[in-house]
Amino acid sequence: MKIIIAGAGEVGTHLAKMLSNEYHDLMVVEPDADRIKNLSTITDAPCIEGSPSSFQVLSEAGIQKADLFIAVTPSEETNILSASLAKRLGAKKVIARIDKNEYLLPANKEIFMDMGIDYLYYPEKIAGREVVDLLSQSFSTEFVDFANKKLLLIVFKLEESSPIINKTLLQAAGQRMELNYRAVAISRNGETIIPTPTDRFKVGDIVYVIANEAGAPDLVKFTGKTPIEVRNVMILGGSRIGTWIARDLENKLGVKMIEISKERCLKLVDDLPNTLVLRGDGRNSDFLIEEGLEHMDAFIAVTGNSETNILACMLAKRLGVKKTIAEIENIDYIKLAESVGVDTVINKKLITAGRIFRFTMSTDVQSIKVLAGSDAEVLEFIVKPSSPAVRGAVRSINFPKDATIGGLVRGDLSIIVTGDTQIQPYDRIVVFALPSAINKIGKYFN
Known part of the structure; x- marks a missing residue:
């Protein structure tokens, strides 16, 4: 896929870093020479110095053959203008970052569609929505919902008082025949691992759990924390x-x-x-x-x-x-913030990059979430008929070991996936994947 990123600021640089590890024809357009120099120390992505709203610069970047144009400069006006020009000059799909909520109103979105802009992103609104969701799940450090909250990804840090410390996944699950939640990953000492049934939980582990609606209320007892009701906020x-x-x-x-x-x-x-x-x-x-x-x-x-x-x-x-949330824009500070006791970190770059990243994948991804405290990502697919995933039980489809299928939604049912689960066409699948698995998992569902 040929991708052009307009803007080598924080979001553009992070996107370029993510995409340079994929098999894409990537180009970055940036008018500031210092930002280009900074980008070159992080990634090998080629750059053009110039304005992304210049016909000549866009042509030089190869806009006529672009599959995707992403406008993420600090200037909302530049993003809108350059995205509209990019579409008129041949880009198949264009995305623009904005800073005003009024642009997202249904009547106004139609105007932007007439200008050729396919998608608008307002990072501050997305981040704000995440914070509000987190306050409703006060014990969680991160919270993602899928299929209208039929499935949830809940992230929490284990305290010394947690009853699952030193227990294996099998022991923590008990003898339940039907699972309402399952740990899909553990972040420990800066490393994210996909756990096996014999891996044991330790104090300080950050645990990533897929849960259905019935399972979410039970999870708080495993954290070692006391549930709190949020009434007053500063x-x-x-x-x-x-x-x-x-x-x-x-x-x-x-x-x-x-x-x-x-x-x-x-x-x-x-x-x-x-x-x-x-x-x-x-x-x-x-x-x-x-x-x-x-x-x-x-x-x-x-x-x-x-x-x-x-x-x-x-x-x-x-x-x-009891509950602290900090906006951390310097990615290098995220682990520092977690180590000194900040409960939850939000980062607009990761939020925006995750929303945009799904458009760069060769397979059909419904949503993707880049997690703040981990190098892993959570992806949502709709299973196509005749895809490899429907050819047998999960344990028999040879799914990559650096990824795991957490759960699925089938109609009104939300199911926690095990090795015996049989995936069916049109199931909505939630997958937790390490970076090494991102390019391998899409083929199983498409």
């Missing part, structure tokens, strides 16, 4: 993510928002009538304590500074806040 940072979260929560929970900018505070007061907006510096621990941080059930740090978010979450943890 949000640090009146960013687009923070605003979206507050708007969604303010009529259901008690919400306080801390923002350092006076001008931004005045706007937030008008936009969020049921949120208590306070002006202050999130780096000032005394201020946060004075505003009742220790009485919060959850603390969400979404300023534009990763270090501030991590330190504020550490303070919240020390004061007894």
